[in-house]
Amino acid sequence: MSFLTLNDVTFSYPNGFTAVENVNMSFEKGESVAIIGQNGAGKTTTVKMMNGLLRPTKGDVIIEGLNTKDYTTAQISRKVGYVFQNPDDQIFHETVKSEIMFGPKNLGFSEEKMNENVKKAAELTGLESFLDIHPYNLPYSMKKMVSIASVIAMDTGTIILDEPTAGQDSIAIKKLGSIINALVKEGKTIITITHDMEFVVTNFERVIVMANKKVVSDENKRGIFWNLDILEEAMLKQPHISRLSNTLNFNGKILDIDEMIESLKKQQAKKGQRKNDNNESYKQVSEIL
Ligand SMILES: Nc1ncnc2c1ncn2[C@@H]1O[C@H](COP(=O)(O)OP(=O)(O)OP(=O)(O)O)[C@@H](O)[C@H]1O
Ligand SMILES: [Mg+2]
Numbered sequence: 332m333s334f335l336t337l338n339d340v341t342f343s344y345p346n347g348f349t350a351v352e353n354v355n356m357s358f359e360k361g362e363s364v365a366i367i368g369q370n371g372a373g374k375t376t377t378v379k380m381m382n383g384l385l386r387p388t389k390g391d392v393i394i395e396g397l398n399t400k401d402y403t404t405a406q407i408s409r410k411v412g413y414v415f416q417n418p419d420d421q422i423f424h425e426t427v428k429s430e431i432m433f434g435p436k437n438l439g440f441s442e443e444k445m446n447e448n449v450k451k452a453a454e455l456t457g458l459e460s461f462l463d464i465h466p467y468n469l470p471y472s473m474k475k476m477v478s479i480a481s482v483i484a485m486d487t488g489t490i491i492l493d494e495p496t497a498g499q500d501s502i503a504i505k506k507l508g509s510i511i512n513a514l515v516k517e518g519k520t521i522i523t524i525t526h527d528m529e530f531v532v533t534n535f536e537r538v539i540v541m542a543n544k545k546v547v548s549d550e551n552k553r554g555i556f557w558n559l560d561i562l563e564e565a566m567l568k569q570p571h572i573s574r575l576s577n578t579l580n581f582n583g584k585i586l587d588i589d590e591m592i593e594s595l596k597k598q599q600a601k602k603g604q605r606k607n608d609n610n611e612s613y614k615q616v617s618e619i620l
Pocket of ligand 1: 349
């Protein structure tokens with residue numbers, strides 16, 4: 332059995348609108364997966380069912396062997412942490428430290444474990460020197476780090492990041508990549524919703540594409556970003572470098588700049604070889620004449 336499974340899950344909001352329909356997904360321990368898709372595709376609704384904020388209208392969500400139907404949201408939040416799309420929906424304490432400490436305190440961790448977790452989360456997110464500051468006095472990108480740190484401190488087996496790169500500069504985006512890497516190394520399962528295709532290419536292997544309430548593809552990144560039909564159906568674009576290499580007719584399903592350079596070198600080597608071959612033939616022909 333997988334670490335986290337959604338079995339034929341459908342969700343309708345109280346107003347009757349069905350946002351997610353017959354979705355199946357499963358994740359292994361220590362896996363890191365990106366979920367992509369247009370606005371309104373149903374991504375946030377789907378992940379909110381993974382940590383019990385929403386319960387499926389139909390189907391089952393099984394986390395580490397437990398069906399969310401049989402457990403309270405508080406019980407499920409010990410297993411799955413969710414970083415909200417908007418940090419202002421999550422932050423409500425007066426210092427960064429008390430914000431990060433809230434989760435572990437609530438889970439009844441010992442003083443020692445609580446302090447250890449806060450220290451680790453602050454270190455990973457680069458917030459060590461901001462612990463006494465009011466989170467509302469921090470810029471948006473750092474508020475987002477506070478919301479991430481407060482979920483990391485809960486030490487759940489699964490962490491869901493909803494749009495972590497939105498509103499972040501390139502340094503923060505790099506940092507996010509290294510945070511995800513560090514968490515995966517610890518054996519955490521990381522599920523990240525994002526609209527940032529470059530972030531996906533740099534940090535994930537497996538990608539799930541959602542469109543119009545459903546999963547339309549679940550594949551490795553090369554399979555997704557070079558399946559132009561799927562991208563069109565989901566109204567998504569290839570990463571910049573893939574688009575460029577596609578336009579320039581480069582060989583191979585290129586995803587990033589390093590692969591493009593490699594392909595360019597190979598093409599140049601071939602051209603050089605052809606030039607050498609031509610010189611050789613010219614010599615042979617001259618000798619015969
Ligand atoms: N509380 C709600 N009541 C009714 N409909 C809702 C509610 N929340 C979301 N929806 C609708 O459900 C659909 C899916 O929303 P969801 O937030 O899951 O999409 P998303 O893929 O996360 O989009 P985005 O990329 O914009 O965050 C949308 O059409 C949205 O308007
Ligand atoms: Mg969303």
